[in-house]
Amino acid sequence: AKSSFLTRGTMKQAGSMIYVAVVCPKDSKMLNYMPKIPGVEFLVANDIKTFQSYPKIKSTEAVLWIPPGDTKVLGELWSTIDAKWIHSFFAGVDGLADFVKEKKLAQSSVPLTNGRGAFSSSLAEYAMATILHFNKQIPRIQENSRKGKWDKFVMSTVKGKTIGLIGFGDIAKATAKLARAFGMKVLAVRRSPGKGTGDGLADEVVGFEDRLSVFASADFVVSVLPGTSETLNFCGEKEFDAMKRTGVFINIGRGVTVDEAALCKALDAKKIVGAALDVFHTEPLPESSPLWKRENVLITAHNADFTEDYAEQGWRVWQENYNAARSGKTMVTPVQKELGY
Template sequence: MSARPTVIVHTDKPAGALGVLAETHPDLEVHACDTYAGLPALIEQTEAEVVYTIRFDGTPRYPRQALVESPTVKWVSIGGSGTDHLGRWDPAHVTVTNSAGVAAGMLAEYALGGMLAFSLDLRGFGRRQQARQWGGGRVEPIEGKTALIVGLGKTGEAVARRAQAMGMRTLGIRARPKPTPCLDEVHGVDALLPLIARADFIVCCVPLLPNTRGLLGEAAFAAMKPSVVLIDISRGGVVEEAALLGALDAGRIKGAALDVFATEPLPAEHPLWGYDNVAVTPHCAAVYDGWDIKSVRMFAHNLARYREGEPLENVVNPERGY
């Protein structure tokens, strides 16, 4: 740690971040990089100590090695909440923080929107409108329904608050169960299947880790009510897509709202595009006007702590992924 570290801002739209840092840390040397390919050379050239980075061009080409194995980088600040694109890192060599909470409210609104879209049959009414067809379809309340929230970080808790405000019963799964505001019940992962059987809506918002990959697989879908709606705002790989497709084909679930996929962009030939009861969005549920500035302001606040030698906020444990 140094009081005047060299900083790199790694994002496809660096102007806003540079403006925030010029305002909050005008004495620092800050460099910008707007490509994956250019980051390793810039780190080496500047001997950067701190890198603020956003995964803006997918995971396969993301320059993780340049970040977590650099001899000079001591702190990597992730602009979003997920860190699975970094792979594993040695916390004794580099500290990783995230921006957990920067989009919790927006993600929760996406989840609530998914619930309402299915309970109000908005897709069905849309099709009837296009056909100029009066009548048919029906709406039903979400009040009194049960929402199971798998993962109770900042996003999961934000989902729970909105669900409970709508009169829903809220169940939650977390690695270390504890009483949590706006949750009627909180359980450990071992209770997943019994809770799934009670749920009318399942909202998946856990990080992608070795123990969460395929967490919602064949056994989970077999336990679901045929009236359940799945909403996935986690990471591609947590929901086992083959099991999801099997459930959709067999009519074992009512439908799904999906923002994340095992392969992104979702290939044009992927069968998920073709289901009337599946809403596909392009990993955009956390992207709203101003999220990037809010994220970099969180980084600027943490950077002030770093420069003063204070403990950083939102430090990620590589074993837990959060």
């Protein structure tokens, strides 16, 4: 998507002030890393009254949503300003689905961009860490260390093993790079397999309809799917039944893409060895969830990408898109609004 925004006018030429509405609680730590850019003024609020109190709100052309900013305010802003660009600090834009639908943003020429690429490397590291956790039997090693037990068991290797990536966007490609460095075979499932193997990062790519072949072949299945109506409970009973009994399931995409009841059923029946989960249908994960307190399940609080440089990386991607918009170039991380990612 070009950033010329022809149907709703162009962003102001160099030399004039650009106003950016930032929908975010004013106590958010993300604001501590807000860049200082000549000619740019950020108007921060999490309610429409505060936004309307800014004298320059009518001149605002860009909107930045930083979760947990109130998405209802986005809709109210849409009716207040002549927005020419909207950006999601997160890579996932499922939180904006209602706004996109209600305001018919998919039919609008106003571009929506996201934080794609800002957090991919940390998520890829998490995926490989959990793979190594199960492959090297880290819990067994820790238990032996605690008990003072000399246990000379056969050590597995990931070299030669197969990783199956469910979804093949930026996070999956970053994971594929690390997996290949370990000597793993890479299979991928993507909505449009015709888009290719990511410059050879994947050894084989199949479409959604053929996903069971990847679940069946992979030693480690890593879901990086976005949360859309098409991917709801995408990883379910059939998929887990297809996996190897030695297989491990990992989710670093969106929680709604996994049927958690089916996953628990597969774990109870020992159809797979274990799972590592960073995202869930309901967050925080309820204390009553049967996923808790399992020795073969690793659970993190949707913080696999919450790194020391999280804020800086998020702002970096925003600024790259801002620079593209100012210079009339193609936006760096455009979202396919009709698809939701």
